[in-house]
Amino acid sequence: xKQRIIKKNKVMDLLSSLSESYRIYVAGEEKEISRFYEFNxxxxxxxxxxxxxxxxxxxxxxxxxxxxxxxDQDITESNAKIPDTIIFGxxxxxxxxxxxxxxxxxxxxxxDPYYLKRHKATLIISLACNIPGIAxxxxxxxxxxxxxxxxxxxxxxxxxxLLVKSVTEKGEELLAKAGKDFSDPAQxxxxxxxxxxxxxxxxxxxxxxxxNLKEKLDQAFDADFWxxxxxxxxxCAVCTYLCPTCHCFDxxxxxxxxxxxxxxxxxxxxxxxxxxxxxxxxxRPTYKERMRQRIMHKFNYxxxxxxxxxxxxxxxxxxxxxxxxxxxxVIKEING
Amino acid sequence: MIKEIRQTVKQxxxxxxxxxxxxxxxxxxxxRKTPCFITxxxxxxxxxxxxxxxxxxxxxxxxxxxxxxxxxxxxxPKVGILVSGCTGRSLVGLFKEKQVxxxxxxxxxxxxxxxxxxxxxxxxxxxxxxxxxxxxxxKDKTGKEKEFKKDDLLADICVSCSCSVPPVHDYLxxxxxxxxxxxxxxxxxxxxxxxxxxxxxxxxxxxxCIRCYACRASCPNCWCKxxxxxxxxxxxxxxxxxxxxxxxxxxxxxxxxxxxxxDCGACxxxxxxxxxxxxxxxxxxxxxxxxxxYEAGLSLEELPPLSTYxxxxxxxxxxxx
Numbered sequence: 001x002k003q004r005i006i007k008k009n010k011v012m013d014l015l016s017s018l019s020e021s022y023r024i025y026v027a028g029e030e031k032e033i034s035r036f037y038e039f040n041x042x043x044x045x046x047x048x049x050x051x052x053x054x055x056x057x058x059x060x061x062x063x064x065x066x067x068x069x070x071x072d073q074d075i076t077e078s079n080a081k082i083p084d085t086i087i088f089g090x091x092x093x094x095x096x097x098x099x100x101x102x103x104x105x106x107x108x109x110x111x112d113p114y115y116l117k118r119h120k121a122t123l124i125i126s127l128a129c130n131i132p133g134i135a136x137x138x139x140x141x142x143x144x145x146x147x148x149x150x151x152x153x154x155x156x157x158x159x160x161x162l163l164v165k166s167v168t169e170k171g172e173e174l175l176a177k178a179g180k181d182f183s184d185p186a187q188x189x190x191x192x193x194x195x196x197x198x199x200x201x202x203x204x205x206x207x208x209x210x211x212n213l214k215e216k217l218d219q220a221f222d223a224d225f226w227x228x229x230x231x232x233x234x235x236c237a238v239c240t241y242l243c244p245t246c247h248c249f250d251x252x253x254x255x256x257x258x259x260x261x262x263x264x265x266x267x268x269x270x271x272x273x274x275x276x277x278x279x280x281x282x283x284r285p286t287y288k289e290r291m292r293q294r295i296m297h298k299f300n301y302x303x304x305x306x307x308x309x310x311x312x313x314x315x316x317x318x319x320x321x322x323x324x325x326x327x328x329x330v331i332k333e334i335n336g
Numbered sequence: 337m338i339k340e341i342r343q344t345v346k347q348x349x350x351x352x353x354x355x356x357x358x359x360x361x362x363x364x365x366x367x368r369k370t371p372c373f374i375t376x377x378x379x380x381x382x383x384x385x386x387x388x389x390x391x392x393x394x395x396x397x398x399x400x401x402x403x404x405x406x407x408x409x410x411x412x413p414k415v416g417i418l419v420s421g422c423t424g425r426s427l428v429g430l431f432k433e434k435q436v437x438x439x440x441x442x443x444x445x446x447x448x449x450x451x452x453x454x455x456x457x458x459x460x461x462x463x464x465x466x467x468x469x470x471x472x473x474x475k476d477k478t479g480k481e482k483e484f485k486k487d488d489l490l491a492d493i494c495v496s497c498s499c500s501v502p503p504v505h506d507y508l509x510x511x512x513x514x515x516x517x518x519x520x521x522x523x524x525x526x527x528x529x530x531x532x533x534x535x536x537x538x539x540x541x542x543x544x545c546i547r548c549y550a551c552r553a554s555c556p557n558c559w560c561k562x563x564x565x566x567x568x569x570x571x572x573x574x575x576x577x578x579x580x581x582x583x584x585x586x587x588x589x590x591x592x593x594x595x596x597x598x599d600c601g602a603c604x605x606x607x608x609x610x611x612x613x614x615x616x617x618x619x620x621x622x623x624x625x626x627x628x629x630y631e632a633g634l635s636l637e638e639l640p641p642l643s644t645y646x647x648x649x650x651x652x653x654x655x656x657x
Contacts, residue, residue: 252571
């Protein structure tokens with residue numbers, strides 16, 4: 001699609017004017033937590049970060065979400081009005097992750113209205129990675145620092161200016177409408193972008209080999225390596241909650257007399273409660289079964305059901321695991 | 337020191353004294369070491385010990401001693417473990433609370449010089465790191481180098497550590513461990529704030545929580561088979577990360593630490609959103625010391641005050657408004 005140039009110092013003005021008709025999220029930092037915050041001209045936008053601590057998935061799939069509220073017989077749906085939204089400057093891996101979430105929340109049998117309504121109202125503007133982070137391994141998953149999957153528009157940071165490329169019709173429409181600060185790119189801009197991307201890709205040398213991983217795991221449910229792989233896992237949910245593709249949730253009711261609400265909250269396969277049956281039986285009673293589930297789900301069941309591994313190589317679980325249980329090492333070990 | 341550790345562990349395997357040894361090995365990220373489980377003598381060279389061995393390994397121990405249903409005579413393994421001062425205190429707690437049988441544990445103690453808290457390096461993504469005597473040298477992802485004094489990066493718990501040698505051990509490597517100790521004043525300063533300010537601080541801190549339970553999972557004291565927040569019948573707390581729910585969780589978890597927390601810093605290190613948990617757990621450490629003259633994890637014999645009743649126990653606080 002079309003490529004344009006905008007000066008970086010014009011971006012704030014552009015976002016400010018867009019914020020009149022869109023709810024905009026940008027990468028920022030508050031109380032030392034980097035995540036996507038609602039746009040505020042006072043807040044600094046992060047340009048050089050590798051990845052936010054909390055993935056952008058929380059915008060389309062919030063940690064807690066009220067599905068509906070009720071008082072006596074009256075039910076109020078909480079999903080009724082979703083404002084038009086822009087997620088600005090998300091990394092390509094997080095944008096890629098949305099395409100995977102779509103596969104789960106939009107199947108032939110089930111369409112999840114809560115996620116889908118949000119996604120439909122959202123325009124995703126990604127920011128290519130000039131210098132990838134130390135734990136990035138996106139190139140292992142048919143993507144890369146300039147991967148366009150899931151993005152409506154992708155930005156390339158060229159220092160003083162941004163190269164802006166529309167990826168979808170929806171993205172092109174927005175750019176055409178917001179056009180006054182854009183100009184056409186010179187060949188030098190394109191060359192400069194290509195050079196930066198080449199060096200970025202080199203920095204992410206393919207680190208994990210997933211070529212035959214699914215087939216290997218097909219035969220590996222009872223493999224011996226599960227006995228040792230999980231050993232240092234603490235059983236917390238850092239890896240799953242910070243994962244841009246993990247999408248499991250729990251639904252509960254909060255009720256007080258005749259008033260209440262039904263909510264859904266993130267849940268993690270790493271918690272024992274996750275699979276505890278009403279009978280008291282737990283099919284995944286120990287760390288071993290729970291760790292196996294996480295790996296199998298990402299690298300076997302999802303490829304089987306949705307034709308893609310549920311990992312985009314963002315590296316969050318690698319960096320934030322309290323015991324440095326590195327999923328890249330786990331894959332290496334399984335590969336043998 | 338590491339030679340001594342490896343030698344001791346090798347000997348333990350050679351003499352059939354242990355089935356498994358829990359120590360540290362090289363991590364996959366700069367300035368990170370990671371827990372490892374050694375099961376044979378040939379592997380002892382994987383073991384490392386330095387300023388980046390930050391995890392409290394004793395958290396893994398109760399897993400080895402879970403009774404299986406209908407098992408009359410459980411065959412429990414002999415487990416060797418590397419502990420420093422604070423993690424050694426955690427271990428004492430696990431013995432006293434009968435989560436781990438003393439006779440099945442072989443303790444290799446190491447006097448600790450303090451560990452580095454890399455979270456103190458703010459605003460820089462560490463792409464490379466090395467230690468050079470008292471300096472920590474890092475490179476960010478653009479290759480820019482920066483040097484820090486190791487002392488400046490010492491974990492807060494190590495700065496105020498008064499117990500660098502494990503109180504109970506079967507083997508102890510040479511060395512004195514860290515001897516300088518600067519008392520932690522965080523609680524004193526906190527107490528000077530008004531009630532509203534204190535509440536606001538607590539609220540601000542816990543509102544960051546994403547309920548990943550890394551604090552619980554990394555804590556050797558959190559060995560409950562079913563945590564109070566996981567109860568569903570009755571459900572004692574909401575499961576959202578709304579501030580009232582997370583407060584309930586944190587207040588519950590912190591209070592369960594009274595007379596048990598040894599200030600090992602595992603929860604603080606594990607927390608991905610850097611909640612200042614220590615301020616609150618340390619308050620309880622100080623209170624238990626003032627009310628009962630007790631410090632957790634220092635002796636196997638001393639009775640834990642909150643599971644013991646004495647007629648002359650201090651009772652004033654019960655009648656305070």
